[in-house]
Amino acid sequence: MSELPLSATSDAALQAAPATKARGYWATVGRRIRRDKVSMVCAMVLLLIFLSAVIAPWLGLEDPYKGSMIRRLRHIGTVGYPLGTDELGRDMLARLIYGGRLSLLIGILPVILAFGIGTSLGLVAGYVGGKLNTAIMRTIDVFYAFPSVLLAIAISGALGAGILNSIVSLTVVFVPQITRVAESVTTGVRNMDFVEAARASGAGPFTIMRVHILGNVLGAIFVYATSLISVSMILAAGLSFLGLGTKPPEPEWGLMLNTLRTAIYVNPWVAALPGAMIFAVSICFNLLSDGLRSAMDIRN
Amino acid sequence: MLAYIARRIVYVIPIVISVALVCFLLVHITPGDPLVAVLPADASQELAAQLRTAYGFDRPLPVQFGLWLLRALHGDLGNSIATGRPVLAEVMRAVSNTVTLAIAAAIIGFTMGILLGLIAGYFRETWIDKLATSFAIAGVSVPHYWLGMVLVIIFSVQLNWLPAVGAGPNGSNSWAWDWAHLKYLVLPAITTSVIPMGIVTRTVRALTGDILSQDFVEALRAKGLHETGVFRHVIKNAAPTALAVMGLQLGYMLGGSILIETVFSWPGSGFLLNSAIFQRDLPLLQGTILVLALFFVFLNLLVDIAQAAIDPRIKRG
Numbered sequence: 001m002s003e004l005p006l007s008a009t010s011d012a013a014l015q016a017a018p019a020t021k022a023r024g025y026w027a028t029v030g031r032r033i034r035r036d037k038v039s040m041v042c043a044m045v046l047l048l049i050f051l052s053a054v055i056a057p058w059l060g061l062e063d064p065y066k067g068s069m070i071r072r073l074r075h076i077g078t079v080g081y082p083l084g085t086d087e088l089g090r091d092m093l094a095r096l097i098y099g100g101r102l103s104l105l106i107g108i109l110p111v112i113l114a115f116g117i118g119t120s121l122g123l124v125a126g127y128v129g130g131k132l133n134t135a136i137m138r139t140i141d142v143f144y145a146f147p148s149v150l151l152a153i154a155i156s157g158a159l160g161a162g163i164l165n166s167i168v169s170l171t172v173v174f175v176p177q178i179t180r181v182a183e184s185v186t187t188g189v190r191n192m193d194f195v196e197a198a199r200a201s202g203a204g205p206f207t208i209m210r211v212h213i214l215g216n217v218l219g220a221i222f223v224y225a226t227s228l229i230s231v232s233m234i235l236a237a238g239l240s241f242l243g244l245g246t247k248p249p250e251p252e253w254g255l256m257l258n259t260l261r262t263a264i265y266v267n268p269w270v271a272a273l274p275g276a277m278i279f280a281v282s283i284c285f286n287l288l289s290d291g292l293r294s295a296m297d298i299r300n
Numbered sequence: 301m302l303a304y305i306a307r308r309i310v311y312v313i314p315i316v317i318s319v320a321l322v323c324f325l326l327v328h329i330t331p332g333d334p335l336v337a338v339l340p341a342d343a344s345q346e347l348a349a350q351l352r353t354a355y356g357f358d359r360p361l362p363v364q365f366g367l368w369l370l371r372a373l374h375g376d377l378g379n380s381i382a383t384g385r386p387v388l389a390e391v392m393r394a395v396s397n398t399v400t401l402a403i404a405a406a407i408i409g410f411t412m413g414i415l416l417g418l419i420a421g422y423f424r425e426t427w428i429d430k431l432a433t434s435f436a437i438a439g440v441s442v443p444h445y446w447l448g449m450v451l452v453i454i455f456s457v458q459l460n461w462l463p464a465v466g467a468g469p470n471g472s473n474s475w476a477w478d479w480a481h482l483k484y485l486v487l488p489a490i491t492t493s494v495i496p497m498g499i500v501t502r503t504v505r506a507l508t509g510d511i512l513s514q515d516f517v518e519a520l521r522a523k524g525l526h527e528t529g530v531f532r533h534v535i536k537n538a539a540p541t542a543l544a545v546m547g548l549q550l551g552y553m554l555g556g557s558i559l560i561e562t563v564f565s566w567p568g569s570g571f572l573l574n575s576a577i578f579q580r581d582l583p584l585l586q587g588t589i590l591v592l593a594l595f596f597v598f599l600n601l602l603v604d605i606a607q608a609a610i611d612p613r614i615k616r617g
Contacts, residue, residue, distance in 0.1 A: 138314075141315065141318075145593055145597050146322075146593050147551055147556045148556070149552070149559070150589065150592055153577075154323075154326055154585075154589045155326070157573070157577035157585060158327065158329055158585070159329060238443065241445055241559065241562075242562060242577075257445070257449070264449065264452065264453055268453040268457055272446070272449060272450055274446075275445075279443055282441040282443065283437065283438065286437055286441045290437075
């Protein structure tokens with residue numbers, strides 16, 4: 001090999017080297033999404049909103065609960081209150097940043113819970129098949145007979161107002177959707193040769209599901225779940241907006257939007273701010289999910 | 301075709317019964333006594349027991365469900381605890397207002413969605429496509445109740461062009477097709493239309509792109525067919541899927557109108573649901589949800605049948 005004329009092959013070899021080097025699937029996806037400008041901007045915006053919500057107490061903000069009757073509904077750009085004050089004279093900037101804590105929690109947690117429950121149900125239904133599949137999937141069909149907003153409101157309305165109830169109702173809304181996706185991708189891989197080989201080599205059903213199937217279906221289910229976060233944020237804040245989520249004086253974007261509705265004739269743009277936060281988070285998650293989907297579609 | 305319709309209807313029966321069961325159980329997952337709204341705080345044990353018997357809450361659950369279902373089949377959904385009036389009448393009156401709103405929104409949203417989707421799919425990867433796609437993503441990401449507020453701020457508070465709340469002059473609750481009433485419909489209808497607009501745009505764009513990249517389109521162009529002729533083929537092929545998506549969206553607009561109706565005080569089913577929740581009027585809550593869910597189930601059935609009628613491949617599947 002050392003006798004090969006280096007001068008002739010070195011250029012080609014150098015160019016070929018990165019292409020032939022086996023790169024893992026997830027490494028490729030990561031590289032593709034880092035090159036996607038829209039996704040990166042969205043990730044930055046979300047990171048900023050997340051981080052500021054987490055470190056809110058150390059940002060030197062005004063007390064988000066402390067109101068004052070003499071400085072109610074100040075305009076955006078007031079000295080000392082860059083985003084104005086709300087109907088009880090509380091600093092809007094502080095309330096919007098603190099509001100992220102609860103709004104993000106009640107918006108994202110239902111999707112995470114439904115991702116866990118739905119993936120497990122779909123995996124079992126798809127892998128075991130037969131009567132168990134019928135039982136799980138027909139039960140899921142019943143929930144599909146309700147428009148998702150109606151289902152969320154029905155459960156939340158019956159259980160009564162509260163953060164926990166709103167998380168439960170949204171989880172119930174998303175479990176059927178994720179289960180359906182998980183079941184369909186699992187059914188797609190369960191008869192593939194490598195699963196057959198694992199079964200022939202004596203692996204038990206749990207090992208096969210965990211090792212051989214989960215790894216192959218998780219990506220698709222994950223992308224689908226990320227696309228639900230946007231809807232979940234809107235619905236969670238919507239439940240609070242209706243008075244079915246948290247209670248005043250807690251800062252939460254949906255509830256703030258509701259209590260500020262009375263102020264739209266006095267100071268409309270301050271009243272609209274909490275909704276702009278929900279919109280920003282929701283559109284960033286949507287775009288990020290789209291970016292992730294096309295980054296994972298390697299054939300493209 | 302008739303056999304297909306019969307088969308679809310048979311499939312729907314177990315769904316309808318399960319939906320009724322879910323609606324029935326909703327009342328029983330509520331914490332506390334379902335009688336709490338009618339019972340005075342200082343009611344005696346005897347009065348409570350009497351009322352419990354009168355409403356049938358003392359019987360075993362399966363019996364209660366059977367009796368409730370039987371009455372529901374005869375159109376008797378009980379009486380509202382708050383007003384004492386029959387639930388079905390209250391719900392149907394409210395639903396008619398929601399239907400008005402949903403149809404107006406569907407006309408706006410579907411027309412915009414189809415147009416934007418066709419244009420975006422036809423001029424794929426150009427700036428026109430990017431513009432239409434961003435519009436669609438904004439439409440599906442916007443919290444619609446907030447958009448409603450923003451529209452009220454612009455068109456009612458700032459410009460004073462359109463009314464902010466209600467469904468007619470002087471708090472009128474009965475709808476009429478004249479300008480005095482239509483003024484009240486504009487903002488809620490636009491607000492309701494953004495989500496279907498976004499979803500229909502995305503669907504039609506994807507369908508158009510897929511169809512245009514197929515071989516038969518190449519063949520049509522090769523044989524010299526004019527672009528408008530090609531376009532007709534695109535529309536024909538996209539119609540069944542687009543129709544299914546639009547049917548589903550119409551169902552979501554009918555069933556998920558609560559947030560927008562609350563923002564605009566629109567006297568529809570969502571508004572009714574809202575007051576039922578906060579007055580703990582459980583028969584009304586149960587009845588409204590049942591009626592809306594049944595609407596949704598039957599709308600889906602209609603869409604399935606319509607889809608099979610225009611696409612003969614579906615019947616065989």
